[in-house]
Amino acid sequence: MNAADPVAQAVIYTRTGGPSVLHVVERPIPTPGAGEVRVSVRVSGVNPTDWKSRQGAAPGLPLAFPEIVPNQDGAGIIDAIGSGVEGLAVGQRVWIWEAAWQRANGTAQQFVVLPASHTVPLPDEASFDLGASLGIPALTAHRCLTISALGSNRLAPGALGGVTVLVAGGAGAVGHAAIQLARWAGATVITTVSSAAKEALVRAAGAHHVVHYRTQDAAASVRALAPNGVDIVVEVAAAENSEWTANVMAPNGVVAIYSDNGGSQVTLPIRAHMVTNTRIQFVLVYTVDPVSKARAVADVSAAVTDGALSVGESGGLPLHRFALDRTDAAHAAVQAAVIGKVLIDIPG
Known part of the structure; x- marks a missing residue:
């Protein structure tokens, strides 16, 4: 130099x-x-x-x-x-x-x-x-929301109309992006939190319903909000949540696991998921196929242009x-x- x-x-x-x-x-x-x-x-x-x-x-x-x-x-x-x-x-x-x-x-x-x-x-x-x-949070959230066997592989207004999305731990960066992208695409969004402060954040992000998993029966609460079950679970802590989320799945639903918070090993109740034909999908955005990733970039960009994504308190x-x-x-x-x-x- x-x-x-x-x-x-x-x-x-x-x-x-x-x-x-x-x-x-x-x-x-x-x-x-x-x-x-x-x-x-x-x-x-x-x-x-x-x-x-x-x-x-x-x-x-x-x-x-x-x-x-x-x-x-x-x-x-x-x-x-x-x-x-x-x-x-x-x-x-x-x-x-x-x-x-x-x-x-x-x-x-x-x-x-x-x-x-x-x-x-x-x-x-x-x-x-x-x-x-x-970047990584929004593209990860997009992948989680678009891998259902029955849903759209693109996000846009109306793309998730009639779909119920459960965002586990919605106060995190990926959870936040998932809430806002799902709302933009027309889904009904339920999210779980551990405190009143986090509830305020997920409501500001746009969640329709909030469940306090430490003080409420999470499965019963989600079932009350979604009697027909949840179509997509955006999952941050499968090791902790796998037992109860199996009881809230809609037929042909998907659990998209993008993190190993709470433990690196997960046990799945086979029969419950078999009855609902649940798909268990792991997500690492870095190795997602190029076509899906390009779609995610385009859809996130469109959401930004529509003013659907926001940050700050x-x-x-x-x-x-x-x-x-x-x-x-x-x-x-x-x-x-x-x-x-x-x-x-x-x-x-």
């Missing part, structure tokens, strides 16, 4: 471990290649997979790349475009998804170069905070902000399961 070369700040790690392995460096500003764009990042979003990737299976393990910039999601402004890119322009506001999957450069930096397909136009009325909160997803040089604290907050969305403000 020559003294005259323009540089920018980036957070990197060169070995697995706790948040302390993250540190800020200055690196040359990258140039986009064919099919790529460079984004001046304004806000970086942190997801659980970001800290899990950084932590690895054990401290100090070698990485796939000499150094890695964390964080999959973000939002900013395109400031350079490589050859062959169509439909995007310098100066355009975009949201970023899956920046660091099998790549070394996530969004915890001032400038990120990534495939053009991983940037999506962000309407002027949509904040960078919203843009940085989409009034939108049901509190925001926790950190400076770039406190990315370690941001990762620690997500690792500690803070309620809401953790965002990192990137200096311009």
Whole structure:
């Protein structure tokens, strides 16, 4: 690096471990290649997979790349475009998804170069905070809502009309996105929470009905709200919920399991699910097939344009902000399961 070369700040790690392995460096500003764009990042979003990737299976393990910039999601402004890119322009506001999957450069930096397909136009009325909160949570929620054997593989107004969706743990980032996307698509949404504070959040997000699973009989309460059963369960804690959710399924319903909160092993009551022809579907957004993922990006973008997605306390997803040089604290907050969305403000 020559003294005259323009540089920018980036957070990197060169070995697995706790948040302390993250540190800020200055690196040359990258140039986009064919099919790529460079984004001046304004806000970086942190997801659980970001800290899990950084932590690895054990401290100090070698990485796939000499150094890695964390964080999959973000939002900013395109400031350079490589050859062959169509439909995007310098100066355009975009949201970023899956920046660091099998790549070394996530969004915890001032400038990120990534495939053009991983940037999506962000309407002027949509904040960078919203843009940085989409990505992995919204795409995961979309997948969970569109894998029913009887439903649509797309989301749009009316696509889930007549469908009842149960969102387990609706106060989380994926749960929040699932509530809002399901409402936008016309579903009736029931969600479970563990406290009055979380009930306020899921109601702000748009849930029609709320069940307190610690003080109510969850199965009986859901059955009372949905006598014909639940068509889709967006499941964050199958190990804890599998016994009772089996008793609330509608015929040909689906349980979409996207996380292992509460335990990594699940026991399923076979007979109950057999009677209802339940589908048990595991979801990891990173390995979803490209066609389904492209549909998800398009549908989430349409929901943003329609104003169906919101963040912040009034939108049901509190925001926790950190400076770039406190990315370690941001990762620690997500690792500690803070309620809401953790965002990192990137200096311009």
